Amino acid sequence: MQTQFAGNHKSSFLAKVTAATRPIQKLWTSLFGGIAWPYIELAIRLWIARLYGSFGIMQMLHWETTLAVATQENPIPFFAPHSAAFLSTIIYIVCAALLSIGFMTRYAALPLLLLSLITQLRYTPFDTQLFWIALAGWFTIYGAGPVSVDNLLRRGLNDSAVPLIPGIIDFSKLLRRYGTPLYISFFRVWLGIALLTAAFSRSSGAEFKHLEQWLPLDVAMRVPLAGAWVGGVLLLTGLATRYIAALLLFCLFAYSMVDPRVTDSIYLLMFLAILGVYGGGLVSLEGLLVRLRDRRFPLTKRHGLDGLQGLPRVVIVGAGFGGIRCARDLRGVSVAVTLIDRTNYHLFQPLLYQVATAGLSPSDIATPARQMFRNSPSIRLLLGTVTGVDTRRQTVSTQNGDIPYDYLVLATGATHSYFGKNEWARFAPGIKRIEDALEIRRRILTAFERAEAVSLEQDRKGLLTFLIVGGGPTGVELAGAIAELARFGLEKDFRAFDPAQARVILVQAGPRLLPSFPEGLAQIARRSLEQLGVEIHLGSRVDHIDETGVAVDGTRIEASTVLWAAGVAASPAAAWLNSPADKAGRLIVGDDLRVPGLANVFAIGDTAASKAWKGEITPGLAPAAKQGGAYVAKQIRAMVESRRPVPAFRYRHLGSLATIGRKAAVADFGFFKLSGAPAWWLWGIVHVAFMLGVRNRLVTLTNWLWAYLKFGGSIRLITGGT
Secondary structure: OHHHHHHHHHHHHHHHHHHHHHHHHHHHHHHHHHHHHHHHHHHHHHHHHHHHHHHHHHHHHOHHHHHHHHHHOOOOOOOOHHHHHHHHHHHHHHHHHHHHHOOOHHHHHHHHHHHHHHHHHHOOOOHHHHHHHHHHHHHHHHOOOOOOHHHHHHHHHHOOOOOOHHHHHHHHHHHHHHHHHHHHHHHHHHHHHHHHHHHHHHHHOOOOHHHOOOOOHHHHHOOOHHHHHHHHHHHHHOOOHHHHHHHHHHHHHHHHOOOHHHHHHHHHHHHHHHHHHHOOOOOOHHHHHHHHHHHHOOOOOOOHHHHHOOOOEEEEEOOOHHHHHHHHHOOOOOOEEEEEEOOOEEEOHHHHHHHHOOOOOHHHOEEEHHHHOOOOOOEEEEEOOEEEEEOOOOEEEEOOEEEEOOEEEEOOOEEEOOOOOHHHHHOOOOOOOHHHHHHHHHHHHHHHHHHHHOOOHHHHHHHOEEEEEOOOHHHHHHHHHHHHHHHHHOOOOOOOOOHHHOEEEEEEOOOOOOOOOOHHHHHHHHHHHHHOOOEEEEOOOEEEEEOOEEEEOOEEEEOOEEEEOOOEEEOOHHHHHOOOEOOOOOEEOOOOOEEOOEEEEEEOHHHEEOOOEOOEOOOOOHHHHHHHHHHHHHHHHHHHOOOOOOOOOOOOOOOEEEEEOOOEEEEEOOOOEEEOHHHHHHHHHHHHHHOOOHHHHHHHHHHHHHHHHHOOOOOOOOOOOO
16 A cells, blocks of 8 residues: 555656646747747858858859869869869859758758868868868758748648659658757767767877867867766767757857857857757657656647637737737737637738838738737637627627637727718728728729829819828828829829829828927928928818818818828727726726726727826837737736736837838937938838738838839729729
8 A cells, every 4th residue: 555655656746747847848949949949040051151152252262272272182082173173162152052041951051061071081170170061961951940942932832733842842851850850869979979088088188189080079178178078978868958058058158258269169059059959869868758758648639629628718809919919928828819800810000001002012011810820729810890798707799609708808909080070981081901091092093093084174183182181190101102102103104194293282180290209300291291292281170071072171172082090099899898988989997907897808009098108198009009918918927827916017118100201201219319311211120120921021121122213112903992
């Protein structure tokens, strides 16, 4: 009986150890294998490509010397010296270029590996070249990482009709899957032997000159003696390889600050980084222990919705900046997340006006939501419209049924506000959705087409008058973009009239433009717009809007295209909860972004009225929504994991930006302000950086560059409408 108790106690202890080690391993793999590794691999690949590329360029620039050396040390013994020198130069330059962009990486790394092997084995051996061989061999086996052309094209080519390519890609997958663990094991042992040999040589005074051709002893000698002994033993056995490699990497980097000679060991640092990510490989003590652990305590995997049963349920309404950020930050938390939105994509709203003015395509600024969470099994996406919330039953009502929640995050954004004149909406569309932007684009381009067809000049004037209501950032950007489109983008497209005759009017009820910006920047924005030919009416009130024009302060302006950028109103979230709201309809929330009286309901972004900006209401900007989403994710994590409550939310203002045309912008960062071309460049960099997805960034940059050089966008399709 006592023996059975001891056995059960031992089994319970091992089970606890197993339960503790799996999350640590998962966290390490997530941080270094998922987040850091793509950039580590890219840095290593670019460094190796630069190295070999410089070899080729030096040989080409000093061709006579290259030929003289080739006669003594033929880089390719199977060829005549001159042919070998020419071929090696081509290999260095071409393969280095392919390696740098990650295209045909394995087939670019293999010739470089062979050239280094020939030099090391036939001529003068040296340590650094051994690491070149090791790293070139790594890319020959592993290929390129996520940030590469190979990775972008792999899936499409694997399912293509191109002869031989699918078979080659399948072989590459097998080589990476089975070859990488073996390669890691081999070079881990090789590095461990080198460290132990160097440590023994320094302790005993013995020399191992005959091993210098095979082991990087000179570099290993520079590792501190204690680190060489301990690291060598653990690397040789393959125990805790990731952590030992990371510790050695850190110590060696720190030691290089003291001993400048160690800075020459950068290739050892690269290989330690690879071991830190991938561990000891197939043949290692830690691999054996992991296999025994998994056999003794198998991890039961549950797929799909079954795998989310029993977890706390988090429902996020809205896939805007705040909702997406909150969902992303909850990926590592033991919760089941349901993200509900009316569309199946995340929209980068700050660039909607460029879609409306034919500068960008909708797909350039929208990212499919499911694509973002493809590798996040704890996050479920639902396409639907929320119609209400029952806080007593803790359910969210949609047209597809009720969704239960334990924690609710409302990130429903805002819509247009016509200040009680909702009948104006059909004549003056706002711009909050892709559908709005496409409708505005249709109206703008149709106005020019109709102006070409009419014969009376009076009719043409009304068609070529574009009036924007609202002088905030959206109104300023719309007015500048329309003016530029008319003067620079369409100047050669029409015959009956000059598009530069178009009249762009910006009406602002307040005393100046951009009320959220400093007075000086607002004046600069006004002058920039006036230089583009925009008419600005300040302190003017819109009395009436119909299908043919607008009444401003009692004066009738005939305009076939009227756009609304004057005000926004929050979603009906406050009505769903029957909770207090401000004048704009935003839910009044506490310092922790909770809805008062509802401990498990949060509101963020344009849905919330939070005095988290030095006592003022947080602005309706993308950074504010993202910061709110990240904060609520921390709050939910603290509640789920029974941690201490997170301190009150404080909004950190990152600045305000607005662009005016192709050369000017204004930027307010509080402590410093910019305008003109520098602000325009900064505006472009910031907007591209905040976009989601590499494809969206690249396509947007390409379209912008083309439009900038060609004076105008090329996406001038009239679609939809009647």
